[in-house]
Every structure is written in structure tokens, then in C-alpha cells.
Amino acid sequence: MKTIIIEDVPSDLLITKHYLAEYFPQVKVVAEAGLISEAIPIIIREKPQLLIMDIEIIDGTSYDLLDQLQKAGVVIDFEVIFMTGHHKFEYATRGFSYSAIDFLAKPIDLKLFIKAVQKAIDHHRPLENAKQIQLLLNILRSEGPATQLAVSLIGGSGTIQFVNINEILYLKADDTMTIFHLENKVTLRSNKPLGHFVQFLQNDPRFSSVSNSLFVNAEQVLRFSSQEQVLTMRNGDLLKMSRRVGQDFKKNIIQSPKNAEKEGTLLRFLKNFFTKGSA
Template sequence: MTAIIIEDMPQALAALQADLASFCPDVRIIGTAGGVVEAAKLLRDKQPDLLFLDIMLGDGTSFDILEIVPDIKSELIFITASDEFAVRAFRFAAVDYLLKPVDGELLKAAVGRAKARRGTQNTASLDLLKQTIRKPGELPDRISLHTSENIVVARISDIIRCEADSNNTRFIFDGGQKSVFVTKTLKHYEKLLDGHDFVRVHQSHLVNFRHVVEFKKIDSGYLRLTNGDEVPVASRKRGEVVELLR
């Protein structure tokens, strides 16, 4: 695979080049750039298989590059500093990212994922990432869900509940939308959706409390939701659920 690196810090650029040589020897670097203008000129002449993008550049951001050169077909891997909000934004958008300093094994894994999904870069996920990054004081109102077949960008308010299926998660939506099956754990989404009125009421169930209609006091309890589903409440969660409903 061919690659171009957009990075404005010489030390970080050299480190990434060395890591690619060590951990991804089948990746050939065909160009580098240190800013928006330089990158845009380079990408008009060359279209690599992989594009590594530092977010913050001296003359703008990597999103500016994507707007100037909108027909980029490369698989994108973003490089970011260890910023808690930025990391959360990447997780909401389900876009590949690496933290500085880059870990070699994680780099290898990211390149492997890029190979597997070659040609399926989703503009909706990138738009969601851009909006979330640019509004650090706001919780995102959408989430990007990658399935084995496609990428679904869904409104968080439309999610009624999430259900664990081994190490995978099934999303059930309002309005008769088809459920979505994602190969990430329920725990991952429990953390990600913190602050959006989602409550883990059972080992296998994460519920959007805005869709709760009724609490049935049978056994440890059941929640009836707006779509008619009934979800069991774990005995250790009963007190918390009752308090929230009050």
C-alpha cells in the first residue's frame, strides 16, 4: 500500500516513518506534507491508498484539506494528541485514530483495518467527526455504527435500547428502523453514551430512559419501552432505576 503523511512536527513525522518501516513494511511512503496548502498540492498529484492526518496543522486543520480536495479516495487514519474530548469524538464517529506517541502494534492494527475496508470510507462519519471536534462544549447528537455490511449514522435520540450479544451489541431504534448489529461490546457503548440518559439496567441491556413507559414490579422488575419491548432489571439495579423514575 502507498501512503502519504500529513504532519507538521518533524520529530513526530520521523517517528511515524520509522514505525511504518518497522511494523508495516508493505506500506510505501510516497510523500509527506507539513501543512494544509502543501498537502492540498501534493494530493492533487498523488492519491495514496493510505492517508495519515495530524488534525492540528500550522495553517489550519486536516479537515480543511478534505474540503479543499473533496475527491480523496484514500483510507484515512488520523493522528491526535492524547486529548480526552478528541478521543471521544473519534469513538462517536467510529473513525480510525492513533494517539501520539504512536504505538507500533496499534499502528499495525489500524493499517490492517484500512486494508480490509479499502474503498468504503464514509463521508457521513467524517462529517460527524468534524462537527464533534469543532464543538468541544457539546455532546454529539449522532453516532456512527459500523456493521459488517455498511456504516449507519444514527440519531442518539432514536436509539431505544442496546442489547449485548456475546462481545457484540445490537441497537434497537424508534420508528420501526431496522436494528443494527455492531461488533463492539455493550460496555464500550455504555461509556460512550454516558451523559445521554442511557442506563445499564442489566448485564445485557443498556436503555435510553427517554423511551421508558412503565416499570413493572415483578421479580426484580421490568421496564416497558415505547416500542413495546420489555427489558429485565437486575436486582442490584432496581433501587437505581426506581430512583431515576422518581
């Protein structure tokens, strides 16, 4: 398997190469690069099957690399293993969660590394892979909230389904899995726990947790009875909210930018005028 490693930290490069040599003799590192500018011609020339790269390199990020590759007309049909020393919740890395792309955190845990490389070897799905990368790049390029979400479905081989986020009604925890309730009565079953989605989707103002097992798109709520603590969704589903909703959900709805727009220009002006006056 033709592999290229893009890494500007020598020790990390050594460790990666060491692990590959030790555990995956079939993986053949054909080139190494320490700069994005260096890497692009190499990739175009070598046409690797696997790319292992650090996200932050001196002259750019791996997204820049992919972006430039795309612009250069290269089809990203190869497997990519991202590595980063950064924590998961930085904005850029959140894109990985949306596009269901795994990445390895440094220092590299050998077990996770083996798993990731093994997966790349086993599940070579160039088309799906390209789509996921496309989604990642889209998310990174656009400034607004992500519109699409890649959901890895249950069922062994880890099929990826792309979902329009605004079509999501709500997410329901089912033990360690998550059921996606979408518009038109479509349901998806993901192999990731609900907490996984909540982690990054909760930063989307549309979404809020109404109980430990329910995560709701507020735009798809038809009615909200704060007395009975029941939400009626657009598709007619009734969702029982837990007590915390009183604070969280309500607040979320009020703060949702869409609702703020509904207040109207005049009201907002007055509100601003008077609140500023009082401040």
C-alpha cells in the first residue's frame, strides 16, 4: 500500500514510521513531506493509497493541502489518517465530527493507531471517503453552521449516510446507539452513542437536549407545552421532556437567532434602545 506521511515534527515522523514498519509491513511509505507546498507535487506524482498527515504543518493545514489538491484536480480517492496534537473541540476539529472522520490525537496511542491503519486497509471505499472529505472541506470553507452531517450507520462495515441537518427532527439514544428521526418518517440508526453527537451538535443553536436520551432540533418543534413538559414535533411525535428543559430548552429557543429575527426590526430596535439606555 503506497503511503505518504506528511509531518513536520521529526520525532512524530519517526514514531509513525516505526509503528508502521513494526505492525504493517504491507504499508510502504513512498514519500515523506514536512511542508504542504512540498507535499502537493509528491502526492500528484506518487498517487498514494494512504495519506497519514498531521493537521498543522508549518506552512498550512491539512485542509489547505486537500483544498489545493482538489483545485489541482486531484480526486481524493485515497485513505487519509489525520493526526493532531490539538484537542477535539477546536472549531476546525469539530468538522471531523460532522464528517465522521476519525483522527488520532498526539501522543499517538498505539492501539488507536493500529486500529486506524487497519481500518484504512480493510475498508477502502474511495467514493465514500471522497464525500466525507468533501463535507469536511465544505464545513471548513463556509462560515455558517454546517448543513450536512455524516452518520456512520450501524451494521459492521460502518457505512456512512449523509444527512441534511435541518431535516433532523430529533436524536434518540438507544443504549449505546443513536436513532436519527428525520423528516418524512425516515429513521437512521447510528453506531455512535448520543453523547457523541451532542458533544458537537450542541454548538449548533438549533439543537438542544431535552432529556438525557433526546436531542431535539428546535426548528422542528410544532408546539411546546411548558406545563406538561411535552414537545410536539412536526411529524406528530410527542416527546417527553425532563425537568432540565425548563431552563435549557426554553432558553435555547429564546436565544435561537431564528426566533430573534421574528421579534421584528422595530421591536429589536426598541429593545436595544431601551436596554442600552438602561445599561
